[in-house]
Amino acid sequence: MATIVCEALTKRYGAVTALDALDLTIAHGEFMVLLGPSGCGKTTTLNLIAGLEEASEGRLLFDGRDVTWLPPHRREVAMVFQSYALYPNKTVFENIAFPLRLRRTPRAGIERAVRAAAEQLEIAHLLDRRPHQLSGGQRQRVALGRAIVRNPAAFLMDEPLSNLDAALRLSMRSLIKRLHHQLRATFVYVTHDQAEAMTLADRIAVMRGGLIQQLDTPEGIYERPANLFVAGFLGSPPINLIEGRIEDGAFRRAELRLPAPRAEPGREVVLGLRPEDVEAPAPHLVPLAGRVELVSPLGSDTYAEVSGPAGTSLTLRVPKGWRVREGEGIEVGVDPARLHLFDRATERRIA
Amino acid sequence: MLRLGYDERAAALLVFPVVAVLLVVAAFPILYSFWISLHDVVLTRPLRRPFVGLDNYLRVFADERFWIAVARTTVYTVVTVAATTVLAVLVALLLNEAFPGQRLLNALLLLPWATPSVVNGLMWKWIYDPSYGLLNGLLVQLGVLERYRAWLGDPDLTLLLIANAAVWKQMPLAALLLIVTMKAIPEDLYRAAKVDGAGTFRRFLHVTLPALRPGLMLVLVYETMISIRHFDLFLIMTQGGPGDASFTLSWFIYVETFRSLRFGTGAALSYILAMATFLLSYLFIRFLGRRL
Numbered sequence: 001m002a003t004i005v006c007e008a009l010t011k012r013y014g015a016v017t018a019l020d021a022l023d024l025t026i027a028h029g030e031f032m033v034l035l036g037p038s039g040c041g042k043t044t045t046l047n048l049i050a051g052l053e054e055a056s057e058g059r060l061l062f063d064g065r066d067v068t069w070l071p072p073h074r075r076e077v078a079m080v081f082q083s084y085a086l087y088p089n090k091t092v093f094e095n096i097a098f099p100l101r102l103r104r105t106p107r108a109g110i111e112r113a114v115r116a117a118a119e120q121l122e123i124a125h126l127l128d129r130r131p132h133q134l135s136g137g138q139r140q141r142v143a144l145g146r147a148i149v150r151n152p153a154a155f156l157m158d159e160p161l162s163n164l165d166a167a168l169r170l171s172m173r174s175l176i177k178r179l180h181h182q183l184r185a186t187f188v189y190v191t192h193d194q195a196e197a198m199t200l201a202d203r204i205a206v207m208r209g210g211l212i213q214q215l216d217t218p219e220g221i222y223e224r225p226a227n228l229f230v231a232g233f234l235g236s237p238p239i240n241l242i243e244g245r246i247e248d249g250a251f252r253r254a255e256l257r258l259p260a261p262r263a264e265p266g267r268e269v270v271l272g273l274r275p276e277d278v279e280a281p282a283p284h285l286v287p288l289a290g291r292v293e294l295v296s297p298l299g300s301d302t303y304a305e306v307s308g309p310a311g312t313s314l315t316l317r318v319p320k321g322w323r324v325r326e327g328e329g330i331e332v333g334v335d336p337a338r339l340h341l342f343d344r345a346t347e348r349r350i351a
Numbered sequence: 352m353l354r355l356g357y358d359e360r361a362a363a364l365l366v367f368p369v370v371a372v373l374l375v376v377a378a379f380p381i382l383y384s385f386w387i388s389l390h391d392v393v394l395t396r397p398l399r400r401p402f403v404g405l406d407n408y409l410r411v412f413a414d415e416r417f418w419i420a421v422a423r424t425t426v427y428t429v430v431t432v433a434a435t436t437v438l439a440v441l442v443a444l445l446l447n448e449a450f451p452g453q454r455l456l457n458a459l460l461l462l463p464w465a466t467p468s469v470v471n472g473l474m475w476k477w478i479y480d481p482s483y484g485l486l487n488g489l490l491v492q493l494g495v496l497e498r499y500r501a502w503l504g505d506p507d508l509t510l511l512l513i514a515n516a517a518v519w520k521q522m523p524l525a526a527l528l529l530i531v532t533m534k535a536i537p538e539d540l541y542r543a544a545k546v547d548g549a550g551t552f553r554r555f556l557h558v559t560l561p562a563l564r565p566g567l568m569l570v571l572v573y574e575t576m577i578s579i580r581h582f583d584l585f586l587i588m589t590q591g592g593p594g595d596a597s598f599t600l601s602w603f604i605y606v607e608t609f610r611s612l613r614f615g616t617g618a619a620l621s622y623i624l625a626m627a628t629f630l631l632s633y634l635f636i637r638f639l640g641r642r643l
Contacts, residue, residue, distance in 0.1 A: 052542050073548035085543035089561035098557070099547040146547070156546075 036207035078147035254310035272340030285333025394612035439525035472587030506596035532566030
């Protein structure tokens, strides 16, 4: 188990900077998710921690020990890949045993460790099979087994669930979370899937362009996105963003007016309203009216695309129990405290 | 009467020319040579060709030269196939890495393969030449040799030197086949093996080699078939000599058929060689292929 510290970690490929002076401390036993679109530097970060790529600049510390230039096998980390990366010619048993064999673990120890890992992952009955005889979910369990047997300092996971179908992804997600609870090891988990990030993480680092945009708990990132990018990246359906100005302690855009008492007047801003932050109208709420253009029922919730005031187009969650029809008017209530304001120029959150 | 639809009739019509040509140039010679192998056909007595059953085959098996030819062919084939395969693996490993000039090397690799067999034979004959050969010149100037040697005149070396010329020409295709197989190995396997703690050699042993198996089998079968029947280099470089040092089966067939004009035994020999090739390929596929 280890505390992982990245100090000004930088990776360049020729003229391209994939990772720009990353500072990140991952606590012992923490589940850290690196979240972002492709090319944001999250996988590069993971590869640097694993030692599969060399840093251009900066330092990497495991429990205070400088490992920046150590080869992968001397870092005591285990890695799980999106493609599973199982050795196709080896049986499940041999796949899981492989890292132990390379460490010259005694035969009895290997047998015990492999069996224990297989039991834990419920693949004990598959030990004689070869990878091509397994389903995707079973393969990923074998890959997890190969990681577990080593009792590594940290688990590194590179989009481990992205090749699985939706139903399996959910069950594997809980399996990984349970593993983390049982093993109490440091997990670094790369994904572009916000639902995975929200459900698994102790903390999420949202990345873009080789930089961390925000580092916070899942709730923190959802409730207080640090900038427009983070606000737009998390949330499904995505947050509604409306450009406007602060005048007289309110957000203004043509006839649309929403209270924003703490923002300084005259500022050009972007207002963020999450679809799920609307309710039935009530005295303490600000009314918001529009016409329903499209209704999307999801079973648990219904979302409506609404042409709102001042030429805006909004996606709103229809309050429970309401029946809405396309072409009809709708009026909901908005809690001003749940509105997000961002500076239009810097894209940063306005406190 | 077989009833054919329009599509079938059109297909039959379109396929007919190919089938006809194949019948004339492939099926007929194969069957006709088998017929010859069962008759005592000697070209110096063209009108007398009595049926002798398997006598030609028995005569061949009783012939001391046949067993010499089998031994020479075996040595040549084993050396050529082994050297081609090992070299091809090494070259493929090298060219599978990214380094400056790698594309150029890739293109150069194909030159020997593109060289016609006869040109290749002549080239190596010159290189081995006893009076003005490159090999002699090089070794003497380097001080390795005192004086020029007749390389191909050394019965202990002849087969190996011819094998060397064959490997030079055959290795590129084998390497290319293996490079293609290597390119299909997922990069993640190497990354996983690195994290698991495997060094360069272990990664080759546990990731590259198992994945290369289909390619290796293709190379083994193909190179064996090519080598066991090889003829061009023997004709150009040594004509079976010195003595019987390079007296291989294919050369025996040529001598028996076109120099002694005994077509009957020549055809029998050809059938034996063809069956041996067939059997070997079958065994390779049967025993190596099963473990894929």
